[in-house]
Amino acid sequence: MGKEIILKTENISKQYRLGVVGTGTIGHDLNRWWYKIRGKEDPYLKVGDSNDRSTKGYSDYVWALQDVSFDVEQGEVLGIIGKNGAGKSTLLKILSKVTTPTTGEIKTKGRIASLLEVGTGFHPEMTGKENIFLNGTILGMTKKEIQSKLDEIIDFSGCRRYIDTPVKRYSSGMTVRLAFAVAAHLDPDILVIDEVLAVGDAEFQNKAIGKMQEISGSNGRTVLFVSHNMAAIKTLCTKAIVLEHGKVKFKGSADEAVDFYLKNEITSSGEHYAHETSEKSSDILSVSVLDSQNELCSVFAFNHKAHLKIKVKVSEKHLPVSVLSVRVIDQYERPIFTSEIYLKDFINSAGIHSFNIEFPNKTLTPNDYRAHVIFHIPNQELIRNLESVVSFNIEETGSELHKYAGLDYGCVVLDCKWNKI
Numbered sequence: 001m002g003k004e005i006i007l008k009t010e011n012i013s014k015q016y017r018l019g020v021v022g023t024g025t026i027g028h029d030l031n032r033w034w035y036k037i038r039g040k041e042d043p044y045l046k047v048g049d050s051n052d053r054s055t056k057g058y059s060d061y062v063w064a065l066q067d068v069s070f071d072v073e074q075g076e077v078l079g080i081i082g083k084n085g086a087g088k089s090t091l092l093k094i095l096s097k098v099t100t101p102t103t104g105e106i107k108t109k110g111r112i113a114s115l116l117e118v119g120t121g122f123h124p125e126m127t128g129k130e131n132i133f134l135n136g137t138i139l140g141m142t143k144k145e146i147q148s149k150l151d152e153i154i155d156f157s158g159c160r161r162y163i164d165t166p167v168k169r170y171s172s173g174m175t176v177r178l179a180f181a182v183a184a185h186l187d188p189d190i191l192v193i194d195e196v197l198a199v200g201d202a203e204f205q206n207k208a209i210g211k212m213q214e215i216s217g218s219n220g221r222t223v224l225f226v227s228h229n230m231a232a233i234k235t236l237c238t239k240a241i242v243l244e245h246g247k248v249k250f251k252g253s254a255d256e257a258v259d260f261y262l263k264n265e266i267t268s269s270g271e272h273y274a275h276e277t278s279e280k281s282s283d284i285l286s287v288s289v290l291d292s293q294n295e296l297c298s299v300f301a302f303n304h305k306a307h308l309k310i311k312v313k314v315s316e317k318h319l320p321v322s323v324l325s326v327r328v329i330d331q332y333e334r335p336i337f338t339s340e341i342y343l344k345d346f347i348n349s350a351g352i353h354s355f356n357i358e359f360p361n362k363t364l365t366p367n368d369y370r371a372h373v374i375f376h377i378p379n380q381e382l383i384r385n386l387e388s389v390v391s392f393n394i395e396e397t398g399s400e401l402h403k404y405a406g407l408d409y410g411c412v413v414l415d416c417k418w419n420k421i
Helices: 026-037 088-095 128-138 143-157 172-185 202-216 230-236 254-264
Strands: 005-017 061-073 077-081 103-108 112-115 190-193 222-226 239-244 247-253 272-274 283-290 299-301 307-314 323-330 335-342 351-358 367-377 381-395
Touching: 005 088, 005 222, 061 088, 061 103, 061 222, 061 239, 061 247, 077 088, 077 202, 077 230, 077 254, 088 103, 088 112, 088 190, 088 222, 112 172, 128 143, 128 172, 143 172, 172 190, 172 202, 190 202, 202 222, 202 230, 222 230, 230 254, 239 254, 247 254, 254 299, 272 381, 283 367, 283 381, 307 323, 307 367
Parallel strands: 077 222, 077 239, 112 190, 190 222, 299 381
Antiparallel strands: 005 061, 005 103, 239 247, 272 283, 283 307, 307 351, 323 335, 323 367, 367 381
């Protein structure tokens, strides 16, 4: 017998008009009202661009969400994955009743507690303790219920020393600690959490994840969790959905959803360069970032291998002395490593040749990277220098470095040999 469905969304859509509040004019509002009282469909539901922030668009209306439907069973932890601007936070705000959907219906059973942004629902002039009571009341708790959990909330937050200090003097980390402690300890039936835990330190993140596991496991509560940390999604969630441009692209287990996201969330231009029509006698013709199936890709799991395919045209003149180099740079412009070859060691004739460079897996830390490719004769001639020609990203999917979120833990992870002396 299946578990009870505690939350059900049916064709949820959210439309915004860019740049202004409402529909922008009294005429538009009256038009909507006139259609509504006659029982006809809102005329503005037929217009609007999809939620793709990278394109200009041709309409003043944009669909932040379109026809989003899914069910959540009691005790499930549902992960919501997607790029920035995919509609994740909009969906959580609708589920938390911060805003209403343009179309669609939500059915829930029980009380929903939300942690959407740092300090949401907190009054900066009130003390931490006063905000606990304020926030608890907003979440539907009585003063007696809040009082019974007060010490537990304060202890979990780690802010006891500052609990009688106005929240405006708290750091963002302290604020999110207290906000999470309130939301997690007031026994919600559904706990909705946006990517705010990234603000806290490593110790608190571990406590928060442990608390969410406790809420969903022993207490049978339901959690909706948005995160860009794929390791946290895999560890914490039982199921997940992937959003893209406001639409659900995948539903399934957490592992399957993460794999789908990593496979399909590819940047449109970063993974390939082509200059096949070059008229130079020697040149770089193309550079591509590939996955293990030799398909274009720019997002890789920590334990997956990335490949760089380079096609070059080599003349008889350059063949004996030319070098092909690859340098990988991180998002802070730090050179991570350089790898190079003398072409004469690999080929014995002029013409067009392709080379494959396999980056070692479980080595580059989760981060954004770019590759420089240089075709040259050392100290003599620069045939082609392609700076930041392609880019790729290593996602956090189990390096354990997510425990130190917010810290610079270096560029590479090395499998060093340890011996007890």
